[in-house]
Amino acid sequence: MIISIGVIITVLIVVIVLFINLSPEFGGKATDEQKAFYKTSENYKDDRFVNKHKVKLDMSLRDMGKSLVGYFSPQPKTIPKEELPVSKIDSTNIAEYNDKTRLIWFGHSTFLVQIDHKNILIDPMFGDVPAPHPMLGSKRFSKELPIEIEKIPKIDAVLISHDHYDHLDYGSIKKLKNKVKMFYTPLGVGVHLQKWGLEKERIIELDWWQDISLEGLRFICTPAQHFSGRGLTDRTKTLWSSWIIKSDNENIFFSGDSGYDDHFKEIGEKFGPFDFAMIECGQYNELWPDVHMFPEETAQAGLDIRARKIMPIHWGAFKLAMHSWTDPIERVTKTAKELNIDIIVPKIGESIFLKENDSIDTTVNDKWWQTLE
Structure with a gap:
């Protein structure tokens, strides 16, 4: 019996090591x-x-056990009972769009931004599972996307x-890479893109507070409080960030993943006010409060960066995480109302026009998610 158990453990270790070293999902490693x-x-x-301030990244064995038990054991309402509604859009609509700035949410943190006659994708995760293998993660809440990745026009x-994995997806990059002119990442992330076949010339890596221009648009890499890593040994080997997209007429903020800290105020003081801010609100837990915000902090971050919406x-x-799937949106809308912050909560795939929908009541009171609990 002991020999058999030893053989099984050895085989499992060998399989895991081979998977990590041979699977392209894990990306590349930096050269000297x-x-x-x-x-x-x-x-x-x-x-x-490293983060600006000291951040706790390593959980104790007890906390890790609590996290694993909580994640894999049944939790109430962590997944919607039915598919989330998705508004569809076709490639012609995207390719021929030539109007005011428009954003389309794909769920989670993925966006298509159409601004100044340009198409920009943010954190393009179009896969079904945010993990290196489908068996290692939970499936997307919707079977469909606003548009299938194969039909997305030039970016x-x-x-x-x-x-x-929920922000940088191997399968999505492989399908997108020949459609995209340029990729912009925080320092280090380009090693994954190069591993996946992208030419170095189409990848620009930036440090915090650095910026770059693209035909009249300005992209500014700004701080976040988080961490990185795709495998067992590469934690914090690449940088994490938030982003600003700035045109002659509009100023847009994207938080990336971040715990709450004073970098939001610093960003607001340097580059605010913002016409529109996409701010993290979900996947939080008391076990990792430094790297993901609670919904009340999301609303406060909106104030800190001086966002109009x-x-x-x-x-x-x-x-x-283990919270119910609607907990983030219920709590953040409540706090936003208390703080008098203008907030919008579109369905996946709905078009967002920056100069419209200024009333807080119209969008928040729709509460489309309540019919799916």
Whole structure:
């Protein structure tokens, strides 16, 4: 019996090691030359990227056990009883669009932004499961997307906030790479894109507070409080960030994943006010309060960055925590009303026009999610 158990454990270890080393999902590793360049960043210390303030990333064995038990055991309402509604859009509509700035939410943190006659994708995760293998994660809450990835027309730029699976998806990048002109990432994330066949010339990596222009648009890489990693040994080996998209007439903020801290106020002071802000609101837990915001903090972050209108994101697609799937949106809308913050909560695929829908009541009172509990 002991020998049999030993053989089984050995086989499992071998399978796991082979999977991690052979599967392209895990991405690439930085060269010595790239690491030497990272050392010029104030955010890189002892061969790893760091947050502005000390952040607890390692859970105790007890907390890790609680987390695993909570995740894999049945929890009330963590997944909707039925498919989430999705508004469809066709490729012609996207390709021929030539009007005011429009955003389309794909659920979670993925967006198509059409601004100044350009198409921009943010954190393009179009896969069914945010994990290196379908058996290692929960499925998307909707079977369909607003448009299938194969039908997406030419994309001018892709912005990536960090390398976690629910934001950087191998399958999506492989299907998108020949449609995209340029990819913009925080420092280090480009190693994954190169591993997946992208030319170095089409990848631009930025440090916090650095910016780059693309035909009149300005992309600014701004801080977040989070971490990174796709495997067992690469935690914090690449940087994480938020992003600003700035045109002559509009100023848009995307939080990426982040715990609440004073970087939001700093961003607001340097680059605010913002016409529209997409701010993380979901996948939180008292076990990891430093790296994901609670909904009340999401609303406060909107005030900190001086946003005229906020949209809660990082919810409505996947189960990555133990709270009910509607808890984020119920709590953030309540707090936004108390703080007098203008908030919109579109269905997946609905078009968002920045200069319209200024009334807080119209969108919030719709509460489309309540019919799906």
